[in-house]
Amino acid sequence: ASSRDFHPEDTIIKTKHSMIGGKHFVFMAGPDAIESAAHVLEMGRAVKAAGATVLRGGAFKPRTSPYSFQGNGEAGLKAHRAAADALEMDMVTEILDTKDVDLVAEYTDIFQVGTRNMQNFALLKALGQKRKPVVLKRGMSATIDDLLNAAEYIVAGGNNQIILMERGIRTYDNKYTRNTIDVSAIPVLQSLTHFPVIADASHAAGVAKFVTPLALAAVAAGAQGLMTEIHDDPVHAFVDGAQALTPDQFVKLSQKVNGIRAVI
Ligand code: PEP
Numbered sequence: 001a002s003s004r005d006f007h008p009e010d011t012i013i014k015t016k017h018s019m020i021g022g023k024h025f026v027f028m029a030g031p032d033a034i035e036s037a038a039h040v041l042e043m044g045r046a047v048k049a050a051g052a053t054v055l056r057g058g059a060f061k062p063r064t065s066p067y068s069f070q071g072n073g074e075a076g077l078k079a080h081r082a083a084a085d086a087l088e089m090d091m092v093t094e095i096l097d098t099k100d101v102d103l104v105a106e107y108t109d110i111f112q113v114g115t116r117n118m119q120n121f122a123l124l125k126a127l128g129q130k131r132k133p134v135v136l137k138r139g140m141s142a143t144i145d146d147l148l149n150a151a152e153y154i155v156a157g158g159n160n161q162i163i164l165m166e167r168g169i170r171t172y173d174n175k176y177t178r179n180t181i182d183v184s185a186i187p188v189l190q191s192l193t194h195f196p197v198i199a200d201a202s203h204a205a206g207v208a209k210f211v212t213p214l215a216l217a218a219v220a221a222g223a224q225g226l227m228t229e230i231h232d233d234p235v236h237a238f239v240d241g242a243q244a245l246t247p248d249q250f251v252k253l254s255q256k257v258n259g260i261r262a263v264i
Pocket of ligand 1: 032062094113114115116137167203
């Protein structure tokens, strides 16, 4: 079960290149979408140099509009896997549909369930049957109990490797930021559950200039990791360029994160 009542110690998830949970801190970073093999490799090299051990990127993209770029599918998974292997990093990618669970499992080290699928119970049950970690992003309108119950759907199938993620929720104002990062969710979740709790300030902010301050707030609140989007040419990014940090900005963020972690 996800409750601390049944499992007082922090769960620590070990992947090939990362330790996630407890006192460990994990940087997951990379492009929003896998654009090409060369691009994901280049972005991976940049984030690894700044301390990331998990390379993110979407091959199946949950776009608000059906006419927007939907991702490169299996070709994207292949390019992502090749880059992660070449760089000795773990791979995390979003799974959108129950029918693709086996396909994505052939490539990825860590599944990602996005905010729009947090209560896709069929998908959660299918992931419960796998023995790979799952990053479960909080639904944009989900309460903390909704998130914990969603995690429970995965646990119920026997998969205990869950990483909870605060990625911003809908509040009154989405004019200046895309979502509102709920910093309070981080210590609250950590008091209720033994699973690692990490944050995505990129999707919370929606605007690159606010990503660093929000990420630092999450770290100060105790987040055990960050997921961050980067792009070397944000204006031409296939998806969500407005919120992407450049590789240089990511280096600065990671230095500031290390500074905060040294004093908390
Ligand atoms: C993502 O991380 O690529 C993503 C789509 O995030 P979210 O589900 O939080 O919107």
